[in-house]
Structure formats: structure tokens, C-alpha cells
Amino acid sequence: MSYSFLMPKQIFYGEGALEQAAPAIAACGNRALVVTDPIMIKLQNVGAVTEILEKAGVSYAVFDGVTGEPTDKMVEAGAQVWERERCDFLIAVGGGSPIDTMKAIGVVAVNGGSINDWYGREIKGALPPMIAVPTTSGTGSEATQFTIITNTETDIKMLLRGRNLIPDIAVDDPRFTVTAPPAITAATGLDALCHAAEAYTSRKAQPMTDTLAVSAVKRIFRYLPICYSQGEDKEARMQMSLAALEAGIAFNNASVTVIHGMSRPIGALFHVPHGVSNAMLLPACFAYVYREAADRFADLARAIGAADRETGDMEAAESFIKACGELCRSCHIPTPEEYGIEREAFLAAIPKMTEDALASGSPANTRKELSGEDIALIYKSLLK
Numbered sequence: 506m507s508y509s510f511l512m513p514k515q516i517f518y519g520e521g522a523l524e525q526a527a528p529a530i531a532a533c534g535n536r537a538l539v540v541t542d543p544i545m546i547k548l549q550n551v552g553a554v555t556e557i558l559e560k561a562g563v564s565y566a567v568f569d570g571v572t573g574e575p576t577d578k579m580v581e582a583g584a585q586v587w588e589r590e591r592c593d594f595l596i597a598v599g600g601g602s603p604i605d606t607m608k609a610i611g612v613v614a615v616n617g618g619s620i621n622d623w624y625g626r627e628i629k630g631a632l633p634p635m636i637a638v639p640t641t642s643g644t645g646s647e648a649t650q651f652t653i654i655t656n657t658e659t660d661i662k663m664l665l666r667g668r669n670l671i672p673d674i675a676v677d678d679p680r681f682t683v684t685a686p687p688a689i690t691a692a693t694g695l696d697a698l699c700h701a702a703e704a705y706t707s708r709k710a711q712p713m714t715d716t717l718a719v720s721a722v723k724r725i726f727r728y729l730p731i732c733y734s735q736g737e738d739k740e741a742r743m744q745m746s747l748a749a750l751e752a753g754i755a756f757n758n759a760s761v762t763v764i765h766g767m768s769r770p771i772g773a774l775f776h777v778p779h780g781v782s783n784a785m786l787l788p789a790c791f792a793y794v795y796r797e798a799a800d801r802f803a804d805l806a807r808a809i810g811a812a813d814r815e816t817g818d819m820e821a822a823e824s825f826i827k828a829c830g831e832l833c834r835s836c837h838i839p840t841p842e843e844y845g846i847e848r849e850a851f852l853a854a855i856p857k858m859t860e861d862a863l864a865s866g867s868p869a870n871t872r873k874e875l876s877g878e879d880i881a882l883i884y885k886s887l888l889k
Contacts, residue, residue, distance in 0.1 A: 511668060511671060516675045537596050593634075647676075692781045705759075760867065761870065766862040768786055771841070775850075791829060803825070
């Protein structure tokens with residue numbers, strides 16, 4: 506059997522990665538649109554990037570209108586700045602939201618219309634050069650062919666796909682992640698865990714994604730608790746930055762499964778951050794599907810030391826799921842009700858969330874065959 510494998514053209518990672526990437530960034534064009542949010546400006550993360558541009562004599566404009574998880578309205582506003590400022594390449598500075606917004610702006614900048622026009626269609630054709638500078642360790646968006654944009658009219662988080670959405674340059678410099686507060690560190694780190702574990706247990710897993718996924722899972726279990734409790738620990742931040750990159754490359758090629766399919770509707774309807782909704786679902790989803798992939802979940806348990814070679818696959822798989830639950834609890838991940846979602850509202854939304862989850866296609870990558878009834882049962886199990 507043969508496989509294909511996709512990743513950014515250039516990746517710079519580790520301490521000092523931004524400075525190392527400076528010549529490659531400067532070569533991307535004459536005027537950059539920096540896509541970010543107001544907090545990144547306040548924390549001077551944007552300033553570190555624009556300083557690189559200024560030293561290289563490259564002009565730029567800044568769009569800081571990413572004020573939450575990306576929507577079609579944010580993309581439209583960013584595309585207007587792109588056109589008005591006559592930019593020719595894009596740089597995203599921030600978490601997954603600015604990076605996903607940057608990708609969508611690139612699509613609209615070239616094709617016109619609305620980003621909503623691309624729901625259900627593969628995005629093709631050349632896009633402007635794109636550079637992603639993540640400031641969280643989790644989304645992996647700097648290495649993927651996906652972007653998630655909310656259609657504000659339908660309340661659907663659209664999973665949009667196209668090989669040309671992979672940024673040309675990914676800059677994973679851990680110094681930017683030090684500014685992430687504990688709650689963001691936890692949510693994004695657990696998002697990366699979902700990426701890695703889902704990639705490893707996906708129907709589309711392959712040898713190269715397996716290697717990256719297992720490595721990411723090991724790093725996350727070891728270093729996420731340190732980053733959460735000791736955010737200034739440079740070694741832990743560097744390791745989590747690398748884990749998020751590994752997990753992003755892994756799921757870019759092997760896809761995600763049931764967790765992500767079910768997570769997006771929760772985020773769209775109840776405005777729960779993506780990493781938090783993933784973590785809410787993580788133990789329940791894996792507990793529902795592990796039997797059909799017990800050997801794979803057992804591998805992950807042995808990788809993190811939750812089981813040994815003498816432990817049977819079923820028992821080891823259960824140990825991994827237990828460890829995931831413990832990690833979520835240690836990071837103080839809330840239930841839907843603890844987050845503030847009314848029980849009756851959540852129950853009433855299950856039919857739509859189930860339909861949207863199945864329509865995303867992600868649950869179909871799970872090794873257990875999942876019906877709408879299965880998805881609905883998992884949603885209900887979140888309400889203790």
C-alpha cells in the first residue's frame with residue numbers, strides 16, 4: 506500500500522525560530538497583511554513579527570479583527586483590509602483563530618465572494634503566500650489543509666479543506682506560547698492531544714502519522730501539566746510547541762475522528778472554545794469507540810506508561826482513556842453544565858448537533874461504525 510503525506514513547505518521550530526525564518530518570510534512578498542487579535546498586539550507578539558518585516562524593508566498592514574473563533578464576518582472584514590491595503594502575502598500571529606482566519610482571507614482575496622461559498626467544496630487554485638506564527642500549542646493549524654469558519658446565518662462551524670490551505674511557512678517559536686494563560690494552555694494542549702490520539706486511531710492512519718502521533722501523545726502527557734502549572738518553564742513550552750506541531754501534521758494526513766466531529770456543533774451553537782469542547786468530549790467519545798481499536802488505544806497507553814506489554818489490549822486501552830480523563834480533570838475542564846449551558850437547551854440541540862456532526866465527515870474516520878443514535882447517546886452522556 507502507498508501513501509501520500511502533506512506538510513508546509515518550510516518549518517522553523519524551537520527557540521529563535523522567528524529570527525531563523527526572517528529571510529524566508531521577507532522573500533514572500535512586498536506588503537504583508539498581518540492577521541491577529543488585539544491581545545497579540547498588547548502582548549507585543551505582533552511587534553516581534555513586524556520588527557522582522559521592518560528590518561527586511563517589507564511593508565505591512567495589520568488586521569486585528571479576530572475577536573473570537575473565526576466567522577464569515579471576520580473573514581469578510583479582513584479581506585476588505587487586504588484589498589484596500591494592496592497586500593500580496595499573509596502572516597497570522599496568534600492561536601488557531603487568526604491562523605484559520607488568515608487562510609480564509611487568502612481564499613476570498615483570490616476568488617472573491619464569501620467564504621461560505623466553499624462549504625462542501627474542495628478549495629483549489631493558487632493562494633497568496635501564507636506564514637503562520639502560532640502563539641499557542643494546540644491547534645496545529647500552521648501545518649494543516651483545513652480551516653474552520655462559522656457561518657453566522659446557519660450557526661454551522663464549516664470545516665473547509667484544500668491542500669493549498671497549508672501555510673507555506675510555519676514558525677513554531679515557543680517564546681510566543683509563554684504568554685498563554687493556564688486556561689488557554691490547557692484547552693489548546695488537550696486539543697493537540699485529541700489531534701494526535703484521533704490521528705493514531707483513525708481509519709486513515711499511516712506509518713508516518715503513527716510516528717508523529719505517538720510522539721505527540723507522549724510529550725503532551727509529560728509536559729502539558731508542567732505548562733499548565735508552571736507557564737514560564739521554557740523546556741516544557743518548547744516540548745508542547747513541538748507536540749502541537751507533530752499532532753497537527755499527523756491529523757493533517759490521517760484526519761480526526763468522532764471527537765472533532767461532535768465538538769464543532771457544540772462550539773457553534775453554544776460558543777464554547779474549540780479546545781474546551783474537544784476536551785469535554787474526549788473521555789466519553791473514546792470510551793464509546795475504543796473496543797474496535799483496542800490495540801491502537803493500548804499502544805498509546807503503553808507509550809505514556811499507563812500500561813505495560815504484559816497488559817492485555819482491552820485493559821490497556823481502558824487505562825489510556827482513564828489517563829485522558831484524569832488529565833482533563835487536572836486541567837479543570839468543565840462539563841457543558843459547568844460551562845453554563847442549560848441542560849434543556851443542550852438536550853434540545855442534540856438532533857441538530859448530531860446531524861451537523863455526521864455531515865462533517867469526521868465521525869466516519871472512527872474505526873467503530875457510528876450512527877446518528879450513537880452520536881446522540883454520546884452527547885447525552887455529557888450531562889451527568
